[in-house]
Amino acid sequence: MASNWIRLIIIILFLIALITLPLWASRYIVSVLLLIYLYMTAASMWNLLAGYSGLISLGQQMFIGIGGYTLAVLSIYYGIPIFLCILLGGVISVILAILISQPIFRMKGVYFAIGTWIIAEALGISFSNWGYVRYGMGLFIQPAYKLSMSFIYYAALILGVGSIVLVYLLLRSNLGLALMAIRDDDIASEVMGVNIFRCKLTCFLISAFVTGLAAGVLYLNTIFIQPFEAFGIGWTVKLLFIVIIGGLGTVEGPILGAVIFVLLQQFLSEYVGFNLIILGAITILTIFFAPRGIIGTFHEKFLLELFPIRRQ
Amino acid sequence: MLTSLEPLINGILLGGLYAVIGIGLSMIFGIMKQVNLAHGELMILASYFSLIFIQLLGLHPLLTVFFVFPALFILGYLLQTLLFNRVLGKGMEPYLMISFGLSIILQNALLLLFTPDARSLKTGLIIQTLDVYGLFHVPVIYLVDFAGGVLMIGCLHLFMKRTYLGRAIRASADDLSASKLMGINIKRVYALAMGIAAVTAAMSGVLVGMTFTFYPHSGTQYLIIAFGVVIIGGMGSLPGTFLGGLILGISQLVGAQLIGPGFQLLSGYLILLIVLTIRPQGLLGKR
């Protein structure tokens, strides 16, 4: 179909622009886009859980903390190459996810949300009491100093694009079909043989892995990691904002949300302390007036999708 | 010898305080079937309000309740009317996210207004200890906390049992449409219930402020305590909440004694996670 080709061409042109960005754009723009990609990645994963799997997690920050600390510890203490550190960050995040999956999946709905939050808090406290990672003082990720911004940019770009592609392919797969069936009617889908637990677990593990990766690159950029910040609820606040504003349960939502969020952050950086208040307020207002987010409302009104996931 | 019992006794006393912390959360869940993630922040807000009145009027912390209680009641009422009633009947997610957003707003507003410095509601009670027949010592402040907790929960129980509004609240928890048919205005009842829950948060905020130091971000840790109490004891059960408070208080202090002070919070979290896993409805819970 012609429209499919047009879509593809637009996307490719866009990607070319992004890939060549470090060559023609200012350092500032590169750093902003980098952040957008990373937030987009983490938000897509949060969206995968909350928007498609019905799992509202208030504890994704546990994977951010684990991913970040893995990077820090492995690169500082063991001199392991950065690529590997990031990868291992994702791996250890998955291991954490597997470890907690048994207990956490017994908790339904709001209990699940609270349970994830508590685990993240518990990890934060544990790390701040752990001498190996220098308690609450945190770690300076020395090996990241010598990296160029372009390097980090491309790592972020790969993650960003990769995560969107991943989600898109996932939703078009059998798993995606199962997820949408579950979303529409739990019991009916179970009767038809859909293993709800396995579907949700798979999404949970995938989100853990990718979030862990994103955290690694994030901390390459910020260079300093501290337990309460890394395992802090602030991450969930930001991801919640991004997904709600962008559109829960849409593929494009996290992209738009991340753009809005990062730009807003830049604008609000003057007014330290206010930014989270404003984020919270905007989130609440969005839930009242546009509960499906910008993209969601757009979908409803115009029935257009950039990344169509329904079979045609 | 009996001094080794002190963690146990203090745990029990603290449990009374923990019970009040949890009761507001339990009420909202029992009545509206929702979880208010901003409950901890409402508590700490009350602590800060109390601080203001102490500084403005030079009152004893306990006397500030005359100002803080009405203030929090009105706040709770308005929050339900303006925010939460708008998403009535839309399921769990919107409420959860709105209360979450609210908690972030309150936390950061407090941070802006009061700076991240540690605060406390200064009272001489904190250094006084009671000597019980020379067998062991009990900090007087813990006794005050326990008494305050019991008093508040007792009043709440009477209110629920004896007044028309209390019965209306219980009725609306049982059956929403039947309640409407009785002439109960659900939105107003919810707003009043939220106001009452806020008052319990106010009580716990003042007591906590007198007993421990607090920061703008303290809300989170008390929210988790509230959860602990409610989940262990069972959502929507008044005696259960009390029991939950006792168990949590005891396990925290005994845990701190046995393992180490850094583990006070952590042992609470662990118990909570265990209970969530094996018996999420709690010991005396309804669901």
Next chain:
Amino acid sequence: MLEIKNLDVYYGGFQALSNIGLEAGNAQIVSILGANGAGKSTLLKTIAGLLKARSGTIHFEEKKIDHLESHDIVNLGLALVPEGRKIFGSLTVLENLLMGSYTARARKRKKENLENVFQLFPRLKERSDQMGTNLSGGEQQMLAIGRALMSQPNLIIFDEISLGLSPLVVKMLYETIKRINQERVTVMLVEQDVKRSLKTANMAYVLQEGKVSLKGNPKNFTEKEVKQAYFGL
């Protein structure tokens, strides 16, 4: 007393009631009949304010009530004994009854109304300290009716009160309904039991697929007419 005109009620995209027209005069007993799914409960819920109509009007004692919330409608003197009884399980019998007199209007005469209810249903007085959930089906139905009476209604609507109850209990309930009606309270009934309904009522409406298919004095209905009105055969 009650006047419904051109009522249309939808559940989402599905039209449950079309162009309903209905009248209940003072102190009448009006019966609403129809097969399952014909729209009887929907009609009652709309009258009581639990559902909102898309178009049409409902007037109660000359006042327009279709836009009002349930709690305001009860305050005007219209009570519904809902399908499935829906008593408050964690409240005692007495507390359930007291809940019936929640409105300001009814609270003034709470003591007398309570006495009346206990006279009508002495069983409730015996079990007044029991939890709602500990009552038998028949007792729960009595409680639901008593509760509605506590609100001092001028019109009381009964939704399927004979469901799941023994014939003896149902007979007793219907006698009670007649007594209530004798006190000049208008009654509206939705019933599965066609025979009983037709015996008790002085006005009947039959619904079929959301429309009124037959109306009039049930004493004048023929069996053939009723069957046709029910099933359209």
